[in-house]
Amino acid sequence: MTKLSVNINKIATLRNARGGNIPDVVQMAKDIETFGAEGITVHPRPDERHITYQDVLDLSPVLTTEFNIEGNPITKFVNLVLQVKPAQVTLVPDDEDAITSNAGWDTIRYRDFLKEVISGFKQNGIRSSIFVDPNPDMVKAAVETGTDRIELYTEAYAKAYANGDKNAVKAYAECAKIADDLGMKVNAGHDLSLDNIGYFKEQVPHLEEVSIGHALISEALYLGMEKTIGEYLKLLK
Ligand SMILES: CC(=O)[C@@H](O)[C@H](O)COP(=O)(O)O
Numbered sequence: 001m002t003k004l005s006v007n008i009n010k011i012a013t014l015r016n017a018r019g020g021n022i023p024d025v026v027q028m029a030k031d032i033e034t035f036g037a038e039g040i041t042v043h044p045r046p047d048e049r050h051i052t053y054q055d056v057l058d059l060s061p062v063l064t065t066e067f068n069i070e071g072n073p074i075t076k077f078v079n080l081v082l083q084v085k086p087a088q089v090t091l092v093p094d095d096e097d098a099i100t101s102n103a104g105w106d107t108i109r110y111r112d113f114l115k116e117v118i119s120g121f122k123q124n125g126i127r128s129s130i131f132v133d134p135n136p137d138m139v140k141a142a143v144e145t146g147t148d149r150i151e152l153y154t155e156a157y158a159k160a161y162a163n164g165d166k167n168a169v170k171a172y173a174e175c176a177k178i179a180d181d182l183g184m185k186v187n188a189g190h191d192l193s194l195d196n197i198g199y200f201k202e203q204v205p206h207l208e209e210v211s212i213g214h215a216l217i218s219e220a221l222y223l224g225m226e227k228t229i230g231e232y233l234k235l236l237k
Pocket residue numbers: 007009010042043045070092099100101131189190191213
């Protein structure tokens with residue numbers, strides 16, 4: 001069984017568009033857990049354009065499943081994670097102004113930096129995962145950082161799959177095997193969707209957890225639209 005952690009960034013994007021509290025991010029996270037998700041993921045970015053630091057503090061005491069906080073380990077982020085002590089922190093090397101995460105770590109170049117940050121999280125009982133491209137060298141070097149898990153960055157797979165190229169999954173399967181041999185658990189995420197997740201799950205061994213946000217929230221809009229319009233039409237008769 002692979003665990004599903006739902007990334008709720010986009011719920012916050014919608015809320016922030018009007019400045020009020022609709023949709024209610026905390027209530028939505030609780031409902032997502034009730035509907036069966038096994039984790040909640042957030043990625044507070046430095047400009048707080050979706051999930052805010054306050055959201056992270058508000059979510060932490062009410063969640064009943066695993067809380068996964070993703071981000072670039074700048075001081076502000078590290079302090080937040082140490083305050084909240086989530087089940088898992090996922091380190092992502094994204095620039096401050098990145099539209100979304102767009103690369104995995106160079107685990108050779110940043111080995112010592114990652115080792116130090118991860119050791120601080122470990123001392124506080126927080127599990128670490130690091131975001132990596134499906135590159136065997138990066139996965140092999142990841143083990144030296146002391147990380148518990150890697151998160152395979154799946155954008156390249158999602159793009160290739162959408163273009164009819166199923167071969168892209170092979171690099172992910174190979175990296176997952178390497179990680180497992182080295183004693184690291186394997187997460188995956190970015191642009192996974194109802195369309196591409198089945199094949200990924202079928203082909204990639206040792207898949208412990210996937211975190212899915214952008215597509216899942218969009219799919220939920222589509223799947224809920226007909227029912228919602230029906231409810232309005234009933235009231236407008
Ligand atoms: C780490 C990762 O893969 C991302 O998908 C991320 O958490 C999404 O962030 P945005 O919602 O800001 O695009």
